[in-house]
Amino acid sequence: MRDEDLLIRLTQAQGIAGYEKEVRNLIEAEAAPYADEILKAAIGYLIVLKKV
Numbered sequence: 944m945r946d947e948d949l950l951i952r953l954t955q956a957q958g959i960a961g962y963e964k965e966v967r968n969l970i971e972a973e974a975a976p977y978a979d980e981i982l983k984a985a986i987g988y989l990i991v992l993k994k995v
Contacts, residue, residue: 967989971991980992
């Protein structure tokens with residue numbers, strides 16, 4: 944199942960404070976097909992926008 948696979952990958956990804964890049968990249972890759980815009984900042988945040 945796709946949802947179970949995603950959950951496994953998210954919980955297995957390394958994402959300790961200050962080193963969240965692996966988790967951010969995984970979320971970005973999964974959200975990209977549904978997003979209208981993805982914003983990233985050097986400090987590490989990720990914003991995924993879906994316009995209605």
